[in-house]
Amino acid sequence: MGQGTLLFRASLGDVLRAERMRQSMTLRELSSSARVSLGYISEIERGQKEASSELLSALCEALDVPLSSVLREVSDYVEAEELALEIIEAPIVPSGVVASAA
């Protein structure tokens, strides 16, 4: 895998944090409601730890958002990043140079 590899947990963390902040919920409140340690949720939000499927479901339940919505948002995030990577990684062709068959 190249340096540009997109990681699910990074986008998942962004989406979960954005949802929590949209609801003006503190890490402490989410931790208490989801019964998951505050430090663990914080690491997940920063994309540093993988969330197990059970934990992800518990966080969605505590945030009162369907798992499908969270996954759709993550998919949108990842898609935007894939497009950005394509632009960055596209070979730069000098203008005026035309490929010729050898």
Add this chain to the structure above:
Amino acid sequence: MGQGTLLFRASLGDVLRAERMRQSMTLRELSSSARVSLGYISEIERGQKEASSELLSALCEALDVPLSSVLREVSDYVEAEELALEIIEAPIVPSGVVASAA
């Protein structure tokens, strides 16, 4: 979490297996291309093991599908299951009974 908790890894496994079979790729071929052990991929496809984000990216690369597409499909799967659960878990209201304000 109730018995009806939807797990990300279960839907992810279904989507990954469906994609591999659509391409008529064997577990052995995918294992060799993604450099992941055959047994591990098989457990992921059956929803028995969590795939790390790195592994998920490696599988997507080996299947030549964008991560965003896989996540979108998983989201669709999960959404269909959420709707099915809502129907199953909805309280049964006897016909003819009308709620009255006390």
